[in-house]
Amino acid sequence: MATRRRFVRTACSAVILSDLVTIGCSAPSVTNIGDDDDAGSPVPTVTPNGNLVTLTLADYPNLMQVDGVAFGYVASLQLTILVARTSETTFIAVDGVCTHRNCYVAFQGASDDFYCNCHGARFAADGTVVSGPTSIPLLSFPTTFDGSAVTVDISSATA
Ligand code: FES
Secondary structure, three states, X not given: OHHHHHHHHHHHHHOOOOOOOOOOOOOOOOOOOOOOOOXXXXXXXXXXXXXXXXXXXXXXXXXXXXXXXXXXXXXXXXXXXXXXXXXXXXXXXXXXXXXXXXOEEEEEOOOOEEEEOOOOOEEOOOOOEEEOOOOOOOOEEOEEEOOOEEEEEOHHHHO
16 A cells, blocks of 8 residues: 555646546546546645545535536645545545556446446445455545535545
């Protein structure tokens, strides 16, 4: 894990900020990102408050709909969070960078799990590996929802 984190941090050092907050990743493949080692692709930056990252639905309109997805980059941790809405009141959040070779993973709403389009890794909703080539799970983060914003607890990324 330490090797992977080091690599991701290096790869993310050149992140360019952009308005890709509404990346449409609910389909099985990611069309605008997904090449090998694309962890440095543009993802909007989010600023944590302590260990909490809050995404308002007003700012992340993809999250207004079930199966909607948003990415956020925490620069201080060089961490890319993927948040997916799984029901009217529930969300899941994981490290959105595949543990194999650093492509972004895509949320699959039909099965509430994650797929990596680069080499076919599959991860369960809690980030555990369903099928390789990787054997390393995605970090998973608890979420809460107050009706207008999703809050992601990224404590496990700082441990
Ligand atoms: Fe995800 Fe290879 S980078 S399966």
